[in-house]
Amino acid sequence: MPASNGHTAPDLPFPVFQASSKVERYLLYDINTITWLRKNHNILGVLIGTLPQIPQQNVFLGLPLELQPEEARLLVEKGLAYTVNDLDWHTKDLASKNTTQVESIRADLHRDGIEVARELQKSKQKQTREALKRLRINSFSTVSSHSAASPDPQAQDDTPEETLFADLPTPESTQAQSVLEPKPWTVTPTISYPPLSAPPVPSSPALPKSTPSSYALFAHLHDKGYFMSPGIRFGCQFSVYPGDPLRFHSHFLAMSAEWDEEIDLLDLVGGEGWGRGLRRGG
Amino acid sequence: MAIDSTPPAPQPSALTSYLKSCALHGSHSPHYQNLALQILHNLQYQHDWTSLHIHIHSPLTQKLLLRPLISGLPPHRIYVHPDDQVEELKRGLDPTKGEPEREWVLPTYLAEKWSLRRFGKVFDAVGEEPPEEEREEEGKEEVSRDESEDGGAGGGPGGKKRRGGKRILLATLGDDSTVVYYIIHDGIVKPRQN
Numbered sequence: 001m002p003a004s005n006g007h008t009a010p011d012l013p014f015p016v017f018q019a020s021s022k023v024e025r026y027l028l029y030d031i032n033t034i035t036w037l038r039k040n041h042n043i044l045g046v047l048i049g050t051l052p053q054i055p056q057q058n059v060f061l062g063l064p065l066e067l068q069p070e071e072a073r074l075l076v077e078k079g080l081a082y083t084v085n086d087l088d089w090h091t092k093d094l095a096s097k098n099t100t101q102v103e104s105i106r107a108d109l110h111r112d113g114i115e116v117a118r119e120l121q122k123s124k125q126k127q128t129r130e131a132l133k134r135l136r137i138n139s140f141s142t143v144s145s146h147s148a149a150s151p152d153p154q155a156q157d158d159t160p161e162e163t164l165f166a167d168l169p170t171p172e173s174t175q176a177q178s179v180l181e182p183k184p185w186t187v188t189p190t191i192s193y194p195p196l197s198a199p200p201v202p203s204s205p206a207l208p209k210s211t212p213s214s215y216a217l218f219a220h221l222h223d224k225g226y227f228m229s230p231g232i233r234f235g236c237q238f239s240v241y242p243g244d245p246l247r248f249h250s251h252f253l254a255m256s257a258e259w260d261e262e263i264d265l266l267d268l269v270g271g272e273g274w275g276r277g278l279r280r281g282g
Numbered sequence: 283m284a285i286d287s288t289p290p291a292p293q294p295s296a297l298t299s300y301l302k303s304c305a306l307h308g309s310h311s312p313h314y315q316n317l318a319l320q321i322l323h324n325l326q327y328q329h330d331w332t333s334l335h336i337h338i339h340s341p342l343t344q345k346l347l348l349r350p351l352i353s354g355l356p357p358h359r360i361y362v363h364p365d366d367q368v369e370e371l372k373r374g375l376d377p378t379k380g381e382p383e384r385e386w387v388l389p390t391y392l393a394e395k396w397s398l399r400r401f402g403k404v405f406d407a408v409g410e411e412p413p414e415e416e417r418e419e420e421g422k423e424e425v426s427r428d429e430s431e432d433g434g435a436g437g438g439p440g441g442k443k444r445r446g447g448k449r450i451l452l453a454t455l456g457d458d459s460t461v462v463y464y465i466i467h468d469g470i471v472k473p474r475q476n
Contacts, residue, residue, distance in 0.1 A: 224470065242472070251473050262395035265454055269392070269462060 009036055013079060015199045016072050016208075017086040024209055026072035026083065028065045029191045041080070042227045043071050044245065063190050068230060069210035070218035082205035089199045090192065097196075113184035121182045217256035228254075297323055297459075309338050310350055314389075318350040321389040321453045324461045330357040333384070340407035348403055352387040352453075353412030360385060361465050363445035364474050383444070384412045387451045387463075405468040410444045446471040 010033040017027045028034050028045065037043040049062040067075070075081035097105075193199070210218075214237055218228055221240055228238040229245060236253040257263055294302070300323050306315050318336050325331040334354040340347055359380045362370075367377045386408050390396070448468040455461050 221470075252470075257398055259399050260397050262397055265390055265392055265394050265396060268396075268452075268464070269454060 008032060009040075011198075013082050013201060013205075015084040016067060016075060016081045018083050018208075019086055021085050021088075024069055026067040026069070026208060027086070028067060029063060031063060031190070034063075034065050037075075038244070041075075042222060042225065043067070043075065044227055044229050045071060046230060068218075068228075069208050070215050070228075072208040073210050073215055074219060074222060076205050076207055082201055083208060084199040090196070093196045093199075109187050109189070110184060112187045114181075116185045116187060117182040120185075211256070213256040213258050213261070217254060221254065226251075296327075307338065309346055314349040317391065317455060318352055318389045320455060320459075321387060321461060322352050322354075324453075325352065325354055325387065328461075331355060332357075335412070337412075341413045342407060342409055345407070347407055348400065349389070351404070351408065352389060353384055354387065355384050356382050358382055360451065361446075361449060362474065364472055366445055367475060384414075385451050386412055386449070387453050390452060390454050392454050392456045401466070404450060405448050408448065408450065410448050 010030065014030070014033050017029065019025050019027060028037075034045065037045075045065040045067045047061040047063065048066045049064055050057040072081070072083065076083060094102075218238065221228060221238070225242075227241040227243065227245060227248075229241070229250075231237050231239045231253055233239075234253050236255050238254040239250040240252040240254050241248050241250045297320065301316055301319055304319055306312055322334050322336065326334055331354040334352060337351045337353060338347060339345060359378065359382050361383075362377045362380065370377045370380065388404055446467055450466050450468075452464045452466050453461050454464070
């Protein structure tokens, strides 16, 4: 996977994947898109990927990124993105591929796997060589200290090491070993296009649904340059950051309400208690 | 058992006698008026506020307020905008020791439900700074009443600009007569440095 710094813009509009037509969950799989959005459009989302072996993992999560409904809607409204039904599109696009195309996709993956295995083998060999070189220099320096006849108590321990590495393989012989082809790795790509063709851009993209009041609040704060992450941990809708949360503490805990929606004063007082515990403005 | 020796009824509390001593007017319903008086009493005797004043009409529009509002001068500054705080610290001043500013107080009950529209109406009816009062020397027991003729003297658009815009101190009265105070701003104002 190429390193991503958010400088390269994805092809616009980019697809936002909806896991199913019944569930309002929007996912992004491409790390380039994700970093670009975070850097240029203040969109955070939530990383939700766990290691397959540890599904109860709840920190250091990875791809994919789930967008909040408000974020997904904002991106669609700004014309940056469009929603795609993940399952439908995959089924349709895979069905449209003929056998040779499928084979070539498989061959590509296999080739990638070989590439990864080779890279790994190369770096391992490099490490080994450098470690051996270091050891040899160390033993030489011990030998020279021997010749200086210094009464080193450790000198006794070093002697077996010298004999152990006396007949080290030369770098040339290591090179010869690398001709052995390593076992290819199984590559699981995080994105499926390419190789699949990009999902078609609909003429009138469906807007992700979100509560009108919370979307209005999100869009207003987003327009003012704030970053919003889900606030459920703090008993609110959004925790609002004045910049990237990696650099800033949040300023507000935000709740939205309709213009005439009744607000219990006890909630206001209680919510303030939450905020004060976290030293945030209400 | 002597039944006729009932103990005399206890003296009414300071608050009760205070409420009784104040005449009500006809514009707002009595519970709003008594609520405002009780909050005023709390501000005056528990928090040492001065120049307390109950407003019945908006100093800006002269219209009847949603409910009586209180204005007053706290003994020390209750709010410092973070930018002011930084400036004063740079000049070597203690931001908590600054000159107190007159504040608006909105009396509420804890059991009440409010809405954004109602908060908006309250903000629309007040300026940044409550009008200056000339009648504050009338005595502490006698609460001077704003009859709207002296409204709009101090605050409003002509007054000095406060950083952070309009603010109101939300006073919420609980069942056990405790009052909690929260500062609410009109719009997004960044929080204070801790």
